[in-house]
Amino acid sequence: MRNISFDIAAIAILVLILLSVIVRRSISGRINKIFLGAIITNFLAAVFDIMSVYADTYHNDNIVLLALSHTFYLIFHTVQPVLYALFTVNVLDLGHKINNNKSLEFAFSAPYVLVFLLIATNSFTGLIFTLNGGIYRYGILFNLLYISTALYILIAGVVILKNCKVFPKIKIIGLLSMAGLSIAAAALQMVMPQNLVECFAISLSLLVVNISVQRPEESLDTDTGLYRHSAYADKSKRSFRNGKHWHVILMNIANYNSIYSMLGYEETAEINKIIADKLVHLNKTLSNRAELYYLDRGRYRMVFAEKDRVFAETYATIINNILKEKIIHKGFEINLSPVIVLGRCPEEIESFKSLMAFGMDFHEKLHHTGMVMLASEVYNPNEFQVHNNIDAIIENALENKKFQVYYQPIYSVAKGRFVTAEALVRLIDDEHGFVSPDTFISAAERSGAIHKIGEFVFEEVCKFVSSEEFEKLGLDYVEVNLSVAQCMHGDLADKILTTMKTYNVPPNRINLEITETAASYNQRVMTDNLNRLSRAGIVFSLDDYGTGYSNMKRVISLPLKIVKLDKSFVDEQHNPKMWILLKSTVKMLKDMGMEIVVEGIETREMVEAFSDLKCDFIQGYYFSKAIPKDAFVKFITESQVSIT
Numbered sequence: 299m300r301n302i303s304f305d306i307a308a309i310a311i312l313v314l315i316l317l318s319v320i321v322r323r324s325i326s327g328r329i330n331k332i333f334l335g336a337i338i339t340n341f342l343a344a345v346f347d348i349m350s351v352y353a354d355t356y357h358n359d360n361i362v363l364l365a366l367s368h369t370f371y372l373i374f375h376t377v378q379p380v381l382y383a384l385f386t387v388n389v390l391d392l393g394h395k396i397n398n399n400k401s402l403e404f405a406f407s408a409p410y411v412l413v414f415l416l417i418a419t420n421s422f423t424g425l426i427f428t429l430n431g432g433i434y435r436y437g438i439l440f441n442l443l444y445i446s447t448a449l450y451i452l453i454a455g456v457v458i459l460k461n462c463k464v465f466p467k468i469k470i471i472g473l474l475s476m477a478g479l480s481i482a483a484a485a486l487q488m489v490m491p492q493n494l495v496e497c498f499a500i501s502l503s504l505l506v507v508n509i510s511v512q513r514p515e516e517s518l519d520t521d522t523g524l525y526r527h528s529a530y531a532d533k534s535k536r537s538f539r540n541g542k543h544w545h546v547i548l549m550n551i552a553n554y555n556s557i558y559s560m561l562g563y564e565e566t567a568e569i570n571k572i573i574a575d576k577l578v579h580l581n582k583t584l585s586n587r588a589e590l591y592y593l594d595r596g597r598y599r600m601v602f603a604e605k606d607r608v609f610a611e612t613y614a615t616i617i618n619n620i621l622k623e624k625i626i627h628k629g630f631e632i633n634l635s636p637v638i639v640l641g642r643c644p645e646e647i648e649s650f651k652s653l654m655a656f657g658m659d660f661h662e663k664l665h666h667t668g669m670v671m672l673a674s675e676v677y678n679p680n681e682f683q684v685h686n687n688i689d690a691i692i693e694n695a696l697e698n699k700k701f702q703v704y705y706q707p708i709y710s711v712a713k714g715r716f717v718t719a720e721a722l723v724r725l726i727d728d729e730h731g732f733v734s735p736d737t738f739i740s741a742a743e744r745s746g747a748i749h750k751i752g753e754f755v756f757e758e759v760c761k762f763v764s765s766e767e768f769e770k771l772g773l774d775y776v777e778v779n780l781s782v783a784q785c786m787h788g789d790l791a792d793k794i795l796t797t798m799k800t801y802n803v804p805p806n807r808i809n810l811e812i813t814e815t816a817a818s819y820n821q822r823v824m825t826d827n828l829n830r831l832s833r834a835g836i837v838f839s840l841d842d843y844g845t846g847y848s849n850m851k852r853v854i855s856l857p858l859k860i861v862k863l864d865k866s867f868v869d870e871q872h873n874p875k876m877w878i879l880l881k882s883t884v885k886m887l888k889d890m891g892m893e894i895v896v897e898g899i900e901t902r903e904m905v906e907a908f909s910d911l912k913c914d915f916i917q918g919y920y921f922s923k924a925i926p927k928d929a930f931v932k933f934i935t936e937s938q939v940s941i942t
């Protein structure tokens with residue numbers, strides 16, 4: 299009698315895996331269903347294998363029992379490699395390639411359909427096995443079963459090797475181990491036909507996969523029970539890479555931060571769970587077509603297959619309405635502000651980076667209509683392409699000298715004319731057009747390119763200031779911005795002083811602006827830089843005053859002579875309390891002996907208001923935007939007569 303202990307062990311292992319799948323509730327979803335299918339069919343194969351041994355040994359006169367047990371064993375056994383290949387393809391997110399391509403689907407299923415038909419009709423043909431005299435023997439086409447098995451294992455192997463880079467190593471090893479174990483078991487069984495090891499080997503490989511690949515807890519968010527950020531990022535990255543098409547609902551709760559600061563961590567986690575439950579419930583009524591994710595800080599994502607556009611639209615509209623209803627939680631009344639965008643990838647949102655960058659803060663940037671918004675209307679690919687490629691754009695601009703320095707005139711209230719100007723860097727990219735300094739300055743600070751940009755700007759300003767053209771304008775000095783990263787660089791003072799020497803620029807012709815945030819850092823390198831430059835006679839301005847929470851004690855210890863009131867401060871001048879604040883701020887700064895520049899002045903009324911407040915200088919679009927050097931020279935020359 300053949301040894302059935304391996305089959306019994308296989309059954310025990312499969313029951314354990316099944317229990318773990320049930321306990322972990324990883325049953326829904328295509329991948330889980332295939333995995334479940336593999337467990338059940340392998341279980342049945344082991345049962346029929348034992349039955350066939352039993353029939354062969356004790357009932358070889360019962361031809362029906364013999365035929366049935368062998369037939370069913372073969373059917374369930376030969377489907378294993380098919381499920382393995384299918385599982386692999388789906389785990390690697392390539393399932394859509396087969397589903398969307400009829401001929402590929404046919405080619406994929408044809409070998410197994412043929413094998414299945416041959417086994418099912420074997421009682422009439424005897425092509426796979428014969429039972430003459432109650433003795434089981436291979437038929438002439440039996441080897442086709444090996445060929446089919448080899449074919450599916452080969453498909454899985456090739457797919458794994460081609461995609462192994464985008465998948466964690468442990469999962470790739472888990473998938474490959476399935477192929478390895480199946481081949482080893484088939485070889486072993488050929489050598490030792492008495493030991494029925496095949497089902498056992500497959501159950502072992504399913505165990506490995508259960509441990510290494512099927513680990514939902516690793517990608518589930520514990521508070522909400524939805525898939526977490528990393529799962530969303532992995533999935534989206536692979537889908538873009540594999541040319542998949544899909545719909546995504548991006549939902550950010552715009553007032554999440556206020557809810558969080560009002561309720562704290564635990565209560566907010568409970569609110570998140572309430573939202574997640576509503577998403578899950580709605581998904582159930584739509585036959586679980588969406589994959590649901592919770593990223594963080596009130597950001598949810600629902601992913602739909604390409605064919606499910608209508609479901610995605612319905613889902614987005616319903617959830618928008620549901621979430622706008624107030625939630626009563628432990629006596630608190632909570633009104634959520636969901637901002638929802640429905641997009642199609644990659645047609646509307648073209649890349650992984652853009653999807654992530656847009657998803658980050660669209661709820662702050664978009665005009666909130668209260669309705670579901672469409673990515674085709676609110677997403678601007680150019681803006682995100684600039685965002686995503688900003689380092690390359692800066693690199694290219696430095697290499698091809700695309701940066702330019704513009705000047706914005708600054709008006710002296712006391713003298714009634716323009717006395718200085720602020721140098722502002724500009725970048726006009728050949729492909730993307732005007733790129734805002736707010737975008738490229740912060741990127742350049744991160745990448746370190748700010749130092750080269752800063753050197754370029756400073757050199758341009760020195761060239762200009764030392765020219766005869768500048769002398770004729772009768773301006774006192776030019777203001778140049780320094781960012782935090784520049785101030786923290788050990789070479790800054792040396793470089794500035796060297797450039798000034800090269801162009802013969804006296805220190806009173808230059809004023810350096812540092813921002814309020816930079817000024818509040820207490821960092822030795824920065825303090826040394828500022829003190830050295832100050833000793834050399836250069837005057838500093840404190841830029842963007844009123845935007846940050848500065849450490850005033852630290853700010854007043856710096857060698858600052860001018861303070862620039864930020865535009866956001868000025869914008870609220872019609873608010874009576876703000877006006878009082880402005881008035882006392884101006885008085886306080888004046889008492890400290892500071893000079894004051896107001897930025898962002900756009901109307902005549904504002905010019906008058908701030909002149910009355912005794913601010914010293916005025917800068918803003920009312921007079922002029924920042925303009926190229928030649929236009930600036932022309933502007934000052936023509937306007938020196940009288941302006942206001």
Ligand code: C2E
Pocket residue numbers: 706721722723734735736739752755779780781811841842865897898899900917918919920924
């Ligand atoms: P900032 O130094 O506070 O510059 C003033 C900004 O306000 C400029 O924006 C200017 O164009 C804008 N502005 C001036 N008047 C008005 C107005 O009346 N209305 C409005 N709406 N805006 C006005 P810009 O040129 O986009 O620069 C943004 C920021 O980028 C600057 O703020 C500065 O922090 C930084 N930046 C610009 N050039 C340089 C540079 O050469 N080096 C460094 N490190 N930073 C720079």
Ligand code: MG
Pocket residue numbers: 720779811841
């Ligand atoms: Mg400035």
Ligand code: MG
Pocket residue numbers: 841842862864897
């Ligand atoms: Mg400013």
